[in-house]
Amino acid sequence: MPELPEVETVRRGLEKLVVGQRITAIDIRYPKIIIGSPAEFCQALHNKKLLSIGRRGKFLLFNFDQNLTMVSHLRMEGKYFIRRSDQPIEKHTHIIFQLASGQQLRYNDVRKFGRMQLAKTDQVQNLPNLSKLGPEPLSTDFKLTDFTRKLLHCKKAIKPALLDQTIVVGLGNIYVDEVLWLSQIHPLTSCYELTAKQAADLFQNIIQELTAAVKAGGTTVRTYSDAFEHSGKFQFALHVYGKEGQPCQRCGTKIQKIRVAQRGTHFCPQCQQAPV
Template identity: 50%
Template sequence: MPELPEVETVRKGLEKLVVGKTINEVTILWSRIIESPESDIFAQQLIGQTIEKMERRGKFLIFKLTNYDMISHLRMEGKYETHEPEDERTKHTHVIFTFTDGTELRYLDVRKFGRMVLVPKNQGENYKGILALGPEPVPDQFKLSEFRLKLKKHHKAIKPLLLDQRLVTGLGNIYVDEALWEAKIHPEQPADTLKPKEVEALYYAIIDVLGRAVEAGGTTIRSYLNALGEAGTFQISLNVYGQTEKPCPRCTTPIKKIKVAQRGTHFCPTCQTLKVRN
């Protein structure tokens, strides 16, 4: 949390709130948030920069500035809020971007896991974390034929394989559980044992689940709000995630929760059986 749908919703919110604004000052209250350059240089280089566009790659936000790309990864609980200068600062506020119009964009992060990096203009796509990402989960970039070939190379359980972002980017714990349920695949099924029809079902489930979640503004679990201060609504559409012991919407079997690769994992033991294959 947040996953691709939530980050895309944040991007859309920031597009409405800060595109066109020019940075007058940067206040860094927790320097470890800044990956590079050093925090004082980071702050100095941003002065006078105008936010021209907001982009997203996987779970990374990319602020397209006059002379730089600022890459931001929210990790577990990072979020952006817009404020007036007189608004009280909470203890979890770590970076403040003050604009020439006096308004502020604040980065808050309870766990302090989020990171920001400044790179030359239009070089965001070459950042090491972004270079390692698989395709975006949309049909013109995420190809079924390539997905099938890559799965055949791995005997690893399908859930952790989908979580590592190299087959397809943007899937986190919530949406992997939902896509596997939709495709009727057990989260521990070895990837190379999936039959062609199962791979196809999973491919379309990934696109469908993430697409619907983006439209719903993401999933609100605990404290997540988007940049506009709004909660997502996809949680009302969840079939298995967080539904432990509730009836499966497809067969009414109680949903079970197990650990897969140290991640809490929800599935239907009737619809998603672990198949032994030669």
């Protein structure tokens, strides 16, 4: 379940491992991962050199020479590994990028939910799925005044509002539950009912939590690991996610699990009072 901290950790790992390398061949073993024509995908990337790796929200941006970018979303379980060409292909390996160094960049995805597509580097921000994204929470584009204004104009409950990537990007199910617990806000609270102080608390906690999680190399729940196949450490810092029935670390009340917007949602019924 890679959210911003996990995607950023993957990005940093790949940056060290594959930037500067040239692609000499691509083996697509499961074509549905590719949005658009797989044949064109292979052809376009052939002999391209990887210049840098960026990130927008939960999307990885592999920037190649000649104005070409490969946009990659890991969805639930996508992973990248580096292997020597002679190493056996592991289960659930769907795309293999042969590199000039003799190494391979392998995309592995148990669920096959991840997607990749090509775009011109200078047009990436205009792709339909990236053009509507909100500000990056760890950049100076993320501003309390804008955040508060957007929240107060939103008619949704706070949990789905934070999951939807238009107010701010990067939060998924785990970090939304954590940020709401830290801010002592019930997940079903309507956004327009939030006070200025609550909006400010959310703003602050989003930044602090994501910063801390990036520093810890992300959260490993079930299967996430980075490009070095290291697990994250932030799962030890979680307060509510996956803690149903355990005592709240603030007040001792048992953590409850409910369903909000079809998602498993963990909260403390004492610290995070239900809206009236």
